[in-house]
Amino acid sequence: MYRFTDYYHNKVTLSFDDHPFSRNPKHVWVICTYKNKWLLTRHKERGLEFPGGKVEENESAREAAIREVKEETGGSIEKIRYLGQYTVAGKGGTIIKNVYFAEIKDLAVQKTYYETEGPIELSHIPKNVKRNKQYSFIMKDDVLKHCMAYIRKKR
Numbered sequence: 001m002y003r004f005t006d007y008y009h010n011k012v013t014l015s016f017d018d019h020p021f022s023r024n025p026k027h028v029w030v031i032c033t034y035k036n037k038w039l040l041t042r043h044k045e046r047g048l049e050f051p052g053g054k055v056e057e058n059e060s061a062r063e064a065a066i067r068e069v070k071e072e073t074g075g076s077i078e079k080i081r082y083l084g085q086y087t088v089a090g091k092g093g094t095i096i097k098n099v100y101f102a103e104i105k106d107l108a109v110q111k112t113y114y115e116t117e118g119p120i121e122l123s124h125i126p127k128n129v130k131r132n133k134q135y136s137f138i139m140k141d142d143v144l145k146h147c148m149a150y151i152r153k154k155r
Contacts (some may be wrong), residue, residue, distance in 0.1 A: 001014070001015045001017075001020075001066040002014040002015075002142065002146050003046070004076070004142045005141070006088060006137070006139060006140075006141040007089070007140045007141055008137065008139040010068065010088050010089055010090040010091075010097065011088070011089040012087065012088050012089075012141060012142070012145060013085055013086060013087045013089075014021050014084060014085075014086040014142070014146055014147075015084055015085055015086070016083065016084040016150055017139070018082075018083075018086070018104050019066070019085055019088070019098075020085060021085050021086075021087050021096045022085070022096045025061050025085060025096040025097055025098050026042055026054060026055050026095070026130075027052065027053070027055065027095055027096065027097035027098070028052050028053065028054075028064045028065040028067060028068060028097060028098050028100065029050060029051075029052035029063050029097055029098070029099050029101070029138070029147075030050055030069050030080075030099075030100045030101075030102050031049050031050050031083070031099065031100070031101050031148075031151065032050060032051065032053055032069060032075060032101075032102045032103075033103055033104065034075060034107060034119075034121060035100075035121075035122055037119055037121040037122060038050075038121070038122045038123075038125055039051075039071040039073055039107075039120070040073075040095075040117055040119075040120045040121075040122060041073050041076060041113065041116040041117070041118060041119060041120060042116055042118070042120055043115060043116050043117075044115055044116060045107055045115075045116075046059055046130075046137060046138065047133070047134050047135050047136045048134050048136060048141070049071045049135065049136035049138045049139050050057060050066045050138075051072040051073055051116075052068055052082045052097070052138070053068045053071075053072075053077075053133065055088075060082065062082070062098075062100070062137055064126065065080060065098070065100045065102070066080065066102075067078035069102060070103070070155065071113065071114050072113055072115075072116045072118075073104070073105035073106045073107065073109040073113070073118065073119040074109060074110045074113070074119060075094040075102075075104040075106070075107050075108075075109075075114075075119065075149060076104065076106050076107075076108070077102045077103070077104060077105070078102075078103045078104065079102065079103040079125055080102040080103075081100065082098060082100055083099045083100060083101050083147055083150060083151070084099050084142055084147065084150070085098050085099065085121045086099065090098075091138055098099055099143070099147055100123075100135075100152065101151055107119055109148045111148060112121065116123075125139075125144070125148070129144070
């Protein structure tokens with residue numbers, strides 16, 4: 001289990017155990033690859049980030065992850081696996097989020113990408129992402145660092 005603070009100094013707890021905080025989290029985040037590149041999206045307000053969002057009513061977290069990737073990037077998932085779960089204890093309450101790793105089989109051009117500007121393919125995630133203004137706050141805490149290390153170890 002990892003404990004640290006996020007970009008806004010909220011307390012974050014990350015675990016790679018099987019759903020340690022909730023069986024039914026309300027948020028998802030999906031680290032994606034497409035043709036050996038990282039697949040992100042450009043959120044209209046926050047900047048570059050991996051796709052993710054809220055779990056809708058009558059939807060599992062896994063289903064939400066698949067839907068969010070499609071909505072925000074046009075990506076169809078070939079493989080998806082649960083990585084871990086984290087909590088963010090903020091001023092407005094605690095958020096619990098599942099993290100997934102997905103391999104994308106193809107990208108479809110869409111009329112809308114909802115609150116994003118569509119897919120962004122990167123050969124690498126820069127080491128200075130924490131200080132890079134192009135990237136969303138979601139990319140700037142140690143969740144990304146620990147998840148990337150976990151993915152490298154499990155590949």
